[in-house]
Amino acid sequence: MLPLERQKRIKELVLEHHTMKISDLSKVIGVSEMTIHRDLKPLIDEGFLLKTFGGVTLANNNNNKKSSSDECILCNRKVNERLAYRLFMPKNKIEVACCAHCGLLRTRQLGDQVIQSICPDFFRQTTISAPLAWYVMDTTVEMGCCQPQILTFEWKEHADNFVKGFGGSVYSFSEALDAIFQKMSGHDSSCSNHQ
Numbered sequence: 001m002l003p004l005e006r007q008k009r010i011k012e013l014v015l016e017h018h019t020m021k022i023s024d025l026s027k028v029i030g031v032s033e034m035t036i037h038r039d040l041k042p043l044i045d046e047g048f049l050l051k052t053f054g055g056v057t058l059a060n061n062n063n064n065k066k067s068s069s070d071e072c073i074l075c076n077r078k079v080n081e082r083l084a085y086r087l088f089m090p091k092n093k094i095e096v097a098c099c100a101h102c103g104l105l106r107t108r109q110l111g112d113q114v115i116q117s118i119c120p121d122f123f124r125q126t127t128i129s130a131p132l133a134w135y136v137m138d139t140t141v142e143m144g145c146c147q148p149q150i151l152t153f154e155w156k157e158h159a160d161n162f163v164k165g166f167g168g169s170v171y172s173f174s175e176a177l178d179a180i181f182q183k184m185s186g187h188d189s190s191c192s193n194h195q
Helices: 003-017 022-029 033-045 100-113 156-166 173-184
Strands: 019-021 049-052 055-058 085-089 093-097 116-120 127-129 134-137 150-153 169-171
Touching (some): 003 019, 003 033, 022 033, 022 055, 033 049, 085 100, 134 156, 150 156
Antiparallel strands (some): 049 055, 134 150
16 A cells, blocks of 8 residues: 555544554554554644644644533543633634643644633632642642543642642643643653553
């Protein structure tokens, strides 16, 4: 099978399943995972797919399935309001991500299209502005959502104190955008599988 034929088959599979692991694509198509990585690069570059750790997901602008407020726009998980991350775009369009992990990845994907984003303060469960929040990554507390998980705090002091008790690192909004992108791009080996 030629690379263009494999890319067409990858598109068909991801359109059908929305999210696929590299290992699964390798098995279905019958080529090595390295070949799948090479075949995915042009599909990611053209914006058809978004890379996740260990796999790919259909980029939203190609997803015929409408996102509902109870399903993550990026990974299709059921949204837990305690972790929900909302992105506001022009024409009153709102996208909901299951957690800060997906919210930050989607923010990076959309770029300047995002007018505002909000998330919950982990301690107080109040709504805060995502660009003003503090982000804790790599903590030992397990919330049962996307990995590496990210918790949001309104005040840096609260984030710092949380890290003292439960480990992790504190990031500003722009630092968190870069850190999650680096982790999900495979430039950081401490990342767990995103499913």
